[in-house]
Amino acid sequence: MADAVSTQDRAATTVTKTATIGDSEFDRDTAVTRRAGEPGVYDIDLSAGWTIINAVNGGYLLAVLGRALADALPHSDPFTVSAHYLTASAPGPAVIRTDVVRSGRTLSTGQASLFQYAEDGTEVERIRVLASYGDLDALPDDVRTSAQAPAIPPIDQCFGAGDAPEGAPPVPGSSAITDRLALKLDPSTLGWALGAPSGKGEMRAWFGLADGRDADPLSLLLAVDALPPTAFEMGLKGWVPTVELTVHVRCRPAPGPLRVAITTRNLAGGFLEEDAEVWDTQDRLVAQSRQLARVRLG
Amino acid sequence: MADAVSTQDRAATTVTKTATIGDSEFDRDTAVTRRAGEPGVYDIDLSAGWTIINAVNGGYLLAVLGRALADALPHSDPFTVSAHYLTASAPGPAVIRTDVVRSGRTLSTGQASLFQYAEDGTEVERIRVLASYGDLDALPDDVRTSAQAPAIPPIDQCFGAGDAPEGAPPVPGSSAITDRLALKLDPSTLGWALGAPSGKGEMRAWFGLADGRDADPLSLLLAVDALPPTAFEMGLKGWVPTVELTVHVRCRPAPGPLRVAITTRNLAGGFLEEDAEVWDTQDRLVAQSRQLARVRLG
Numbered sequence: 001m002a003d004a005v006s007t008q009d010r011a012a013t014t015v016t017k018t019a020t021i022g023d024s025e026f027d028r029d030t031a032v033t034r035r036a037g038e039p040g041v042y043d044i045d046l047s048a049g050w051t052i053i054n055a056v057n058g059g060y061l062l063a064v065l066g067r068a069l070a071d072a073l074p075h076s077d078p079f080t081v082s083a084h085y086l087t088a089s090a091p092g093p094a095v096i097r098t099d100v101v102r103s104g105r106t107l108s109t110g111q112a113s114l115f116q117y118a119e120d121g122t123e124v125e126r127i128r129v130l131a132s133y134g135d136l137d138a139l140p141d142d143v144r145t146s147a148q149a150p151a152i153p154p155i156d157q158c159f160g161a162g163d164a165p166e167g168a169p170p171v172p173g174s175s176a177i178t179d180r181l182a183l184k185l186d187p188s189t190l191g192w193a194l195g196a197p198s199g200k201g202e203m204r205a206w207f208g209l210a211d212g213r214d215a216d217p218l219s220l221l222l223a224v225d226a227l228p229p230t231a232f233e234m235g236l237k238g239w240v241p242t243v244e245l246t247v248h249v250r251c252r253p254a255p256g257p258l259r260v261a262i263t264t265r266n267l268a269g270g271f272l273e274e275d276a277e278v279w280d281t282q283d284r285l286v287a288q289s290r291q292l293a294r295v296r297l298g
Numbered sequence: 299m300a301d302a303v304s305t306q307d308r309a310a311t312t313v314t315k316t317a318t319i320g321d322s323e324f325d326r327d328t329a330v331t332r333r334a335g336e337p338g339v340y341d342i343d344l345s346a347g348w349t350i351i352n353a354v355n356g357g358y359l360l361a362v363l364g365r366a367l368a369d370a371l372p373h374s375d376p377f378t379v380s381a382h383y384l385t386a387s388a389p390g391p392a393v394i395r396t397d398v399v400r401s402g403r404t405l406s407t408g409q410a411s412l413f414q415y416a417e418d419g420t421e422v423e424r425i426r427v428l429a430s431y432g433d434l435d436a437l438p439d440d441v442r443t444s445a446q447a448p449a450i451p452p453i454d455q456c457f458g459a460g461d462a463p464e465g466a467p468p469v470p471g472s473s474a475i476t477d478r479l480a481l482k483l484d485p486s487t488l489g490w491a492l493g494a495p496s497g498k499g500e501m502r503a504w505f506g507l508a509d510g511r512d513a514d515p516l517s518l519l520l521a522v523d524a525l526p527p528t529a530f531e532m533g534l535k536g537w538v539p540t541v542e543l544t545v546h547v548r549c550r551p552a553p554g555p556l557r558v559a560i561t562t563r564n565l566a567g568g569f570l571e572e573d574a575e576v577w578d579t580q581d582r583l584v585a586q587s588r589q590l591a592r593v594r595l596g
Contacts, residue, residue: 139567
């Protein structure tokens with residue numbers, strides 16, 4: 001209940017917030033610190049502000065690793081990032097160990113692993129990523145696309161955690177990350193929250209950061225994994241842990257809210273894929289992602 | 299010309315060939331040898347039989363790395379494999395260095411890098427992969443899918459390198475890999491070969507191995523990257539090198555030819571994505587892949 005209240009307060013005040021890229025909750029909570037004397041090694045205290053129930057959001061973790069690689073590599077923009085999730089992360093201290101795999105003129109490739117500490121102090125690996133970075137601003141402007149922006153109603157016709165469509169519980173539930181995001185779900189993919197899932201593997205929303213910070217390539221790594229799981233609309237309950245997630249950042253996003261559309265076509269053998277598209281206010285497809293996730297059936 | 303002839307010979311005799319999983323060109327050419335005294339290190343002589351012009355096919359290389367990881371990990375089936383292509387491979391000696399990242403009950407995760415040798419004998423890394431393996435046969439049979447198998451005409455109405463639709467050059471061109479594959483392209487995605495590309499980012503084909511060897515999870519790693527690039531049908535010529543390719547193997551394929559459908563929706567800034575679906579003779583979606591590739595425009 002306290003969550004719901006604070007959520008509504010934040011939702012009500014979002015419009016007046018003016019955080020900027022480099023000075024925002026997201027920037028502060030993804031900031032990594034170079035470890036003196038150990039090149040390529042970074043420390044961070046994982047924020048409890050980006051958790052869903054007790055789990056640290058996978059997109060937030062991807063952004064943290066992306067920050068470390070942007071510092072370790074000669075290029076600063078993630079073009080393609082492949083992450084394999086090994087064990088569940090918890091808020092608190094973590095260390096990121098990076099490795100420059102290849103440095104090219106237009107692309108460089110790096111590897112990063114995030115570790116946390118066991119009771120006895122030994123390091124436990126949480127995530128390992130391979131990523132290729134470049135310079136988005138150096139790309140030509142040519143675009144030939146057959147992709148269509150998702151049809152999502154205007155923001156004021158979509159629903160966030162602070163809103164209450166008749167009879168609906170808080171959406172997507174009382175989790176800390178809810179307060180960090182300005183997430184407005186398409187009513188046509190909100191059936192699960194009303195106890196009437198559509199049965200379709202679709203989830204769509206307007207996505208922003210609650211403090212008004214505009215999107216950049218790093219926050220796109222968060223955006224692709226910040227919506228409720230499509231499994232909810234397929235009538236499945238429970239956790240849908242990510243096994244692997246790969247993101248392609250195709251373009252630097254324009255200011256303003258993003259539209260995120262996630263589709264699942266194939267649930268089989270207890271696994272499903274989630275394909276995400278992220279579109280900016282200039283109707284450009286700025287990111288694509290696909291993840292393989294496990295579903296707990298029944 | 300010699301290529302074309304041998305291709306036709308092979309096409310004509312394909313039906314009578316009876317290679318099996320474990321005893322075929324593909325199995326021999328992807329076989330890796332454990333290096334004595336160096337656990338997790340494997341040697342291989344990359345075959346010239348899987349080259350396109352002078353480049354070693356990326357799918358063949360993925361299968362080679364997949365073989366090494368299947369030996370190094372406690373699980374034998376690739377579930378999700380993410381590969382970042384660093385430098386161009388050439389036929390000849392290579393070494394694969396694997397690392398077990400995590401061993402779980404149902405999934406294990408590993409890393410593998412393929413190196414070749416520079417003039418001075420130093421190792422040059424060609425590809426690095428992260429992969430999670432499991433046991434496909436241990437998965438439940440549940441399937442809930444909205445995916446539709448691609449509409450490809452019957453094989454005898456599709457065209458391979460040995461066929462000659464009026465005025466068409468050999469398809470997909472005189473390359474060694476052509477002789478190893480039983481690839482029959484959907485006429486509706488064959489315009490590029492006739493000098494009349496459709497302009498659509500689509501490529502579809504029946505896929506098999508020329509010696510009749512049935513598909514398995516490892517050969518699916520080849521299948522997702524064995525068709526001509528969709529860029530050809532978009533009217534682009536020249537090379538389309540892969541930056542990153544991730545494959546999800548969703549199901550063990552049934553015997554018989556596979557249907558592969560590749561779609562590109564967004565060409566922008568000199569990069570495009572290729573989404574591949576692989577379907578088996580039981581109409582099951584057995585693999586999905588997405589790659590980010592560079593295009594040389596104009």
